[in-house]
Every structure is written in C-alpha cells, then in structure tokens.
Amino acid sequence: xxxxxxxxxxxxxxxxSYPQPDWLIDRGKLAGRFPPRVRARELWRVDPAYxxxxxxxxxxxxxxxxxDAGLDILTDGEIGRESYSNAFATALDGVDIDNPGTALDxxxxxxxxxxxxxxxxxxxxxNVAALEYLRSLxxxxxxxxxxxxxxxxxxxxxxxxxxxxxxxxxxxYAAAVRDEIADLFAAGADVVQVDEPYxxxxxxxxxxxxxxxxxxxxxGLDGVTGTTAVHLCFGYAAIIHxxxxxxxxxxxxxxxxxxxISIETAQSGLDCSVLAGLAEAGKTVILxxxxxxxxxxxxxxxxxxxxxxxxxxxxxxxxxLAPDCGMKYLPRESALGKLRAMTAAAxxxxxxx
Numbered sequence: 246x247x248x249x250x251x252x253x254x255x256x257x258x259x260x261x262s263y264p265q266p267d268w269l270i271d272r273g274k275l276a277g278r279f280p281p282r283v284r285a286r287e288l289w290r291v292d293p294a295y296x297x298x299x300x301x302x303x304x305x306x307x308x309x310x311x312x313d314a315g316l317d318i319l320t321d322g323e324i325g326r327e328s329y330s331n332a333f334a335t336a337l338d339g340v341d342i343d344n345p346g347t348a349l350d351x352x353x354x355x356x357x358x359x360x361x362x363x364x365x366x367x368x369x370x371x372n373v374a375a376l377e378y379l380r381s382l383x384x385x386x387x388x389x390x391x392x393x394x395x396x397x398x399x400x401x402x403x404x405x406x407x408x409x410x411x412x413x414x415x416x417x418y419a420a421a422v423r424d425e426i427a428d429l430f431a432a433g434a435d436v437v438q439v440d441e442p443y444x445x446x447x448x449x450x451x452x453x454x455x456x457x458x459x460x461x462x463x464x465g466l467d468g469v470t471g472t473t474a475v476h477l478c479f480g481y482a483a484i485i486h487x488x489x490x491x492x493x494x495x496x497x498x499x500x501x502x503x504x505x506i507s508i509e510t511a512q513s514g515l516d517c518s519v520l521a522g523l524a525e526a527g528k529t530v531i532l533x534x535x536x537x538x539x540x541x542x543x544x545x546x547x548x549x550x551x552x553x554x555x556x557x558x559x560x561x562x563x564x565x566l567a568p569d570c571g572m573k574y575l576p577r578e579s580a581l582g583k584l585r586a587m588t589a590a591a592x593x594x595x596x597x598x
Contacts, residue, residue, distance in 0.1 A: 263322030346404020
C-alpha cells in the first residue's frame with residue numbers, strides 16, 4: 246500500500262532522469278543526438294551479458310545521491326533507459342521496431358521511430374521490476390516515483406501505418422499506459438508520472454484530443470492509493486537551447502484528472518501567473534527550479550527566489566520542488582550540487598512558512 250505524500254511543505258524530487266555514469270553509457274554519443282525513439286543499444290558501454298547488473302549498480306549510486314542530497318521522493322533516475330520513452334514504446338505489441346518509420350522531432354528534424362503496424366497492446370509490465378529494485382534501495386518508509394511515457398507523446402513519436410487517425414492510435418497507447426500505471430501502483434509506487442512533452446510541442450493536436458487521451462490513461466484508478474502526475478516541458482536544455490517564455494499548452498491541464506502538473510520555470514523565467522488556474526483546480530504543481538542549461542550550481546537563495554515567484558499564484562501546500570527537465574545531461578557533480586541547493590532552499594522556505 247502506498248504511503249501518503251510528505252506532510253511538510255515544499256517536498257523535493259527529481260523530474261525523472263539523473264546523470265548516467267560514463268562507464269555505463271557513452272555520454273558523448275548521448276549528448277550528440279536527439280533522444281532515441283527506437284532502441285539505441287550502441288549507447289551502452291557494457292557487454293550485453295552484464296548490462297543489467299551494471300545498470301543496477303548505477304541505479305544504486307543514483308539513489309544514494311538522492312538520499313545524500315535529502316530528496317523527499319526518490320526515483321531510479323531512469324538510469325537503465327536510453328531515453329524517457331523508448332523502453333516502454335518499443336516493448337508493445339503492434340509496433341515494428343526492426344523496420345522503423347520516420348517522424349519529425351520537436352525541432353523539426355526527422356527521427357527514426359516505431360512504426361505502428363497492428364493493434365497496440367501491452368504484452369507485459371515494463372517498469373515493475375525497476376520499481377521493485379528502487380523500493381529495495383529506498384526502504385519501506387521513503388516515497389518513490391516512477392515515470393512512464395504518455396500516450397499523446399508516443400503517438401506523436403510513431404509512424405502510424407495502422408489506425409485511421411492519430412487520435413485513435415493515441416487512445417490505443419492510453420490503454421497500454423493505463424494498464425502499466427495500475428500495475429505500478431499495485432507494486433507499491435507512491436507517485437506515477439506520465440511524461441507528455443509533446444503536449445507543449447504539438448499544441449494544436451493537444452487541444453483536439455490531448456486531455457482526453459491523458460484522462461483515458463488515468464481512468465479506472467478509483468480506489469487506488471497513489472498520486473498521479475503529468476509532466477510537460479520545453480525540451481532538454483542540453484539540446485533545445487532557446488526557451489520560450491511561456492507554455493503553448495498548460496492552462497488546459499486544469500481539466501485533466503492528474504493530481505500533479507510538472508513544469509519548468511528556471512531557464513525559461515516562466516511567468517508563473519499561468520499557474521493560478523491549475524492551483525484553483527486543485528492541482529499540485531511540481532515546480533522546476535533548477536536551471537539545467539548551465540552546469541554551475543545555484544545558491545539556495547537563488548533557488549528559493551524562483552520558488553517565491555510562484556507563491557503569489559500557487560499556495561505553498563500545493564508545491565513540489567524539482568529540477569527543470571533533462572538532468573541526465575549534466576556532469577554528476579553538478580547535478581548533485583544542484584539537488585543539494587534545492588533541498589537547502591526547501592528548508593529555508595519551510596522556516597518561513
């Protein structure tokens with residue numbers, strides 16, 4: 246049974262990813278390309294026979310760093326993934342990953358993607374084993390979070406050669422995500438976050454069916470103990486350097502059934518007044534307050550100042566503190582320093598409120 250979320254103000258967590266060690270993955274190759282949509286086994290430095298063991302060792306280090314930094318909610322840092330989405334998207338029936346298709350990424354460049362050739366179905370739980378290992382490291386009392394790619398985003402990151410419309414493909418993905426979320430909560434996840442960056446990247450389609458598809462993925466969880474979140478962002482800071490000052494799709498998420506909305510504010514300098522509608526709808530905001538476009542470690546005061554920008558619009562009890570998106574691209578020492586600054590800022594704010 247999942248534990249209630251932290252009762253203290255300003256709980257802290259990762260968005261999802263954390264830097265993978267150089268001995269595990271070729272970080273130069275990782276940073277020199279867009280996130281893979283199909284499998285990218287060439288990124289790993291470890292022999293396949295020992296890869297899972299090496300990934301688990303690296304996850305142990307990532308969890309230890311989070312505990313050392315004082316985070317309230319732990320993840321496995323997505324250490325065993327090539328990208329946030331491809332491990333799940335390539336594990337489904339109905340997609341051909343050996344003969345990939347092509348779709349435009351959010352920067353407008355063509356990218357190899359799974360090709361939908363039949364009914365999309367989840368054949369087995371994808372992330373439960375990783376959750377169970379995370380729980381073994383976190384212990385019974387710490388809170389844990391798992392991330393899964395969202396149905397809208399996976400449909401945008403595929404070549405649809407089967408469904409009459411992209412919306413129908415997205416609803417098929419939603420059914421697979423819903424089954425995964427249910428299994429994760431049953432296995433003890435406290436928070437399950439659905440990553441939907443393409444709600445921001447494809448706002449016209451998002452307004453047509455994005456919230457409906459997201460709600461379909463979150464349906465049927467009545468009576469389940471656990472917290473749901475949805476994350477959308479401007480793209481990894483290491484890859485997408487220019488940040489807009491506002492989201493093209495965000496107020497619409499007041500109508501979604503997720504408990505928490507995860508967004509970025511640090512690098513973009515987001516006008517936080519846009520968050521008022523989400524707060525009024527009862528959403529908790531996971532507030533990105535670490536600038537990942539710069540490896541320099543911020544001071545706790547600087548991070549606390551970013552949080553204060555949101556406080557006129559979101560009550561202090563409805564805020565969770567997190568980095569902006571894409572921490573995996575930072576040097577590990579920079580990432581750890583930033584997390585320590587964030588937890589110090591949280592402590593500073595708790596003393597005020």
